[in-house]
Amino acid sequence: DQQVKQNSPSLSVQEGRISILNCDYTNSMFDYFLWYKKYPAEGPTFLISISSIKDKNEDGRFTVFLNKSAKHLSLHIVPSQPGDSAVYFCAASALQKMGNNRKLIWGLGTSLAVNP
Amino acid sequence: EADIYQTPRYLVIGTGKKITLECSQTMGHDKMYWYQQDPGMELHLIHYSYGVNSTEKGDLSSESTVSRIRTEHFPLTLESARPSHTSQYLCASSIPGTSGNEQFFGPGTRLTVL
Numbered sequence: 001d002q003q004v005k006q007n008s009p010s011l012s013v014q015e016g017r018i019s020i021l022n023c024d025y026t027n028s029m030f031d032y033f034l035w036y037k038k039y040p041a042e043g044p045t046f047l048i049s050i051s052s053i054k055d056k057n058e059d060g061r062f063t064v065f066l067n068k069s070a071k072h073l074s075l076h077i078v079p080s081q082p083g084d085s086a087v088y089f090c091a092a093s094a095l096q097k098m099g100n101n102r103k104l105i106w107g108l109g110t111s112l113a114v115n116p
Numbered sequence: 117e118a119d120i121y122q123t124p125r126y127l128v129i130g131t132g133k134k135i136t137l138e139c140s141q142t143m144g145h146d147k148m149y150w151y152q153q154d155p156g157m158e159l160h161l162i163h164y165s166y167g168v169n170s171t172e173k174g175d176l177s178s179e180s181t182v183s184r185i186r187t188e189h190f191p192l193t194l195e196s197a198r199p200s201h202t203s204q205y206l207c208a209s210s211i212p213g214t215s216g217n218e219q220f221f222g223p224g225t226r227l228t229v230l
Contacts, residue, residue, distance in 0.1 A: 009156070041224070043207075044206070089158070089159070101147075109156075109158070
């Protein structure tokens with residue numbers, strides 16, 4: 001069963017408008033969330049993250065919002081640019097039971113197309 | 117930012133061949149990971165290492181094996197490749213002490229087994 005869910009496999013947005021990518025999670029032990037961007041035939045690139053003690057983190061055009069009660073986070077891209085067209089993965093982590101280590105649990109990704 | 121290198125980028129090989137996918141990082145990261153990803157699917161962790169001589173199997177069962185003899189090198193080996201091994205293989209490492217486990221990825225190896 002998916003612990004991290006990205007229910008929209010694809011999203012199409014006009015250049016200059018806002019892109020909103022959504023992510024839901026089921027495990028209440030997750031305390032850190034990350035967004036990655038992936039182009040075809042390349043590895044994922046880290047974009048932005050947020051700790052569960054915050055509800056918002058902003059970095060340039062990218063803002064991540066976290067709603068812990070709803071177990072929901074979203075990535076906002078404003079303004080969207082054609083170069084933002086890629087697959088966006090949401091990932092979550094929690095401390096493992098043994099030791100001081102973490103693993104990332106990944107969503108299936110949302111393919112964003114920004115049209116000129 | 118980490119520099120992670122993977123070779124080859126693309127590999128087409130016949131069934132039964134032994135292959136080794138190379139992964140190296142130059143930042144001295146202790147933690148390294150191998151993921152397998154198919155189109156439209158999430159990244160599946162197949163192996164990880166928390167340091168030299170430390171290797172663990174990930175969440176997805178894999179017939180591959182890994183070794184970690186040096187901090188910077190984390191190769192993945194398939195003793196006998198099969199068509200079911202066709203996938204993209206991604207190597208990553210993470211910064212020591214980083215909360216949340218922010219990982220940096222290599223470009224990946226696209227493996228096709230005929």
